[in-house]
Amino acid sequence: QITLKESGPTLVKPTQTLTLTCTFSGFSLSTRGVGVGWVRQPPGKALEWLALIYWDDDKRYSPSLKNRLTITKDTSKNQVVLTMTNMDPVDTATYYCVHRKTSLTFDYWGQGTLVAVSS
């Protein structure tokens, strides 16, 4: 059974760096073809893909946010970490950790973590 769970701060100040951790079970990020990513959703709005890391450490980022994002993995801990620099109130959203099924489809999602950006 695949599960993912996000953890991190619920509130960050503008200009600060956000660090979110995804802890997963039911699969290994060292298995060929596996990928774990992040998707966010501002309150009442649509979903936005942020980043994806593959089993071979290949990484993909949203072009509009690429300069602010870093995604890493710790295979031994079954964790993926996303950092986003220079946070702004418009980054207020629920951040989801996702498991890649095929190509860029996501079949398992974490419960999400709401991050507010406010001074």
Add this chain to the structure above:
Amino acid sequence: EIVLTQSPATLSLSPGERATLSCRASQSVSSYLAWYQQKPGQAPRLLIYDASNRATGIPARFSGSGSGTDFTLTISSLQPEDFAVYFCQQSYSTPPTFGQGTKVEIK
């Protein structure tokens, strides 16, 4: 990036009725189109991938069709638990992008 446009924004139907949701891509995505269902306070759930394949555990009343730029999600007979927001997503190219959603509400 590929823009997905969903219509209508809101669909008001009664239980038992048929729901037809549309998703149009700004350029061809072949058959690399997925549909997700999201209920309030919950994460999205994958319903359909590669345009017409139901994900594990998804009831047969959900079906997807289309290719290229035009796609449809059909719910053959709405059940009370089907009233939710539905998003389409293209998995053809990076960045993967989502539509703005269609809300299926009880009439």
